[in-house]
Amino acid sequence: MALYRIVLFYVLTSLLLINPVFASGPEPPVPTLVxxxxxxxxxxxxxxxxxxxxxxxxxRMEKELLLSLWDRDQAILWLKRSRRYLPSIEKILSEAGLPDDLKYIALAESALRPHVGSPKGAVGFWQFLPATGRRYGLTVDDQVDERRNLSASTRAAARYFTELHEKFGSWSLAATAFNMGEEGLQAEILAQQVDDFYRLYLPLESQRYLFRILSAKLILTQPEKFGFYLRDEDYYPPLRFTTVQLTTFEETSLTVVAKAAKTDFKRIKDLNPELRGHYLAAGTHTLALPADTPPGFLARFENVHQQWRQQRNERIYVVQTGDNLSTIAEKFNVPLAALLIWNRIDMNKPLYPGDRLVILPAEEKTAEP
Incomplete structure (x- = not known):
């Protein structure tokens, strides 16, 4: 079925290139499958x-390349995202003394998407499982998941690659161990008495894995050869941000951070994908802020944070007998989901009379500094 779609794509592309009824102007040629x-x-x-x-x-190489070329929208996104993320990955790999080709593993793993996850629980640019991420120094908990942070997760991946190469003696085996786990690969090497990736019989996903990485390398290093003609303005620009160290002594809404940075909640979340939910945990954090954040962020933060605390303290509702979340939300004319966000409520835990809830009516907003 996949090969049929590839053939269909190239037939339609050929029609666009040679038939004026379909084509709106001259286009660069798309190479044939062969x-x-x-x-x-x-x-x-x-x-x-x-x-x-x-x-x-x-x-095996040709099959994987054909499958990558069939998924042309994904390949275009690989290319467009490459200038946004790969320079940071290249710098960290170089500083660790590692081969540049390892960057293509991030493309094969996540297509350079910070939030992508797998059914097995792998998350982030390098698709670390929680235990593996923690093993290489990443924070993974209910409030912060550094598997989604490009710099932190790439440094963890660099440490892991270094260990894998020392253990297996080749980068092809190190990449395969990154995919299937070092113990599983070591077991197959011992059982088959073969330590050459290309001669090992492995689970089908692991047999394909290195060829997917190589397909990404070929497309990114020779895009025109495969019919991808992107101009400079087609690429997504590099991330532009400044960093600040912020210490909070209590859990604080990220909306407070956004207001202090003169931006919005979404921008803060996009620049700090490792932050989970709507709140910043108590402690010291290094946060990415928009590059055009005006000077004086820390002073504005203290001002906005004080106003936010005061507003919360003035809007405390004490749960009464017979109350539930739905009736409370209806009473104050606020969405039930907002109650959950404001109060970090677990829907599976019951409310009790005397519990204290923050209620922020929709018409009242945190004052601007």
Missing amino acids: ESIRLDAKLSFCGEPVPLADGEVRE
Whole structure:
């Protein structure tokens, strides 16, 4: 089915290129399928040659490249996001003395999306499981998940890659261990008495994994060869931000941070994807703020935070006998979901008379500094 769709795409593309009824102007040529999979025999991963002279290896490479080219919208997004995220990844890998090709693993894992997750619980740019992320120094809890932070997660990945390469002695095996786990790969090496990735029989996903990475490398390093003609303005611009160290002695709404930065909640969340929910935990945080944040953020934060605390204290409702969340929300004419956000309520835990809830009516907002 996948190959059928690829053929259909190229047929339609050919019609656009040669038939004026379909085409609105001259377009660069899109290579044929056969041209697209004529691979350079010198293809390598982290300096290790890919044995394309082996017919079985070439077939696996061609299949994965065809599947990547079929998903052309994804490949375009790879390219467009590359200038936003890859320079930071390249810098961290270089500082760690690691091969630049490892950056393509992030493309294969997450397509450079901070919030993407897997059914097994892997999250973030490098798709760390919670235990693995913590093992390499990442904070993963209910309030902060650094698997979503580009710099922190890439430094953790760099430490992991270093260990994997020391253990397995090749980057192809290190990448495969990153995908399937070092114990699983080590078990297969011992059972099969083979330590060459291209000769190992592995779970199907792991057999494909390195070829997906190589497909990403080929597309990003030679986009025109595969029919992707992007102009400079087509790429998403690099992230522009400044950082500030902020200490809070109580859990604080991120809306307070946004107001102090003269921006909105969404911008703060986008620049700090590791922050979960609507609140900043008590403690010291290094936060990314928009690059155009006016001077004086910390002073504005203290001002807005004081007003926010006062407003919360003035809007405390004491739960009465017979109350539930729905009746309280109806009484104050606020959405039930807002009650949950304001009070960090777990829907599975009952309310009791005497519990104290913050109620912020819709017509009242935190004052501007």
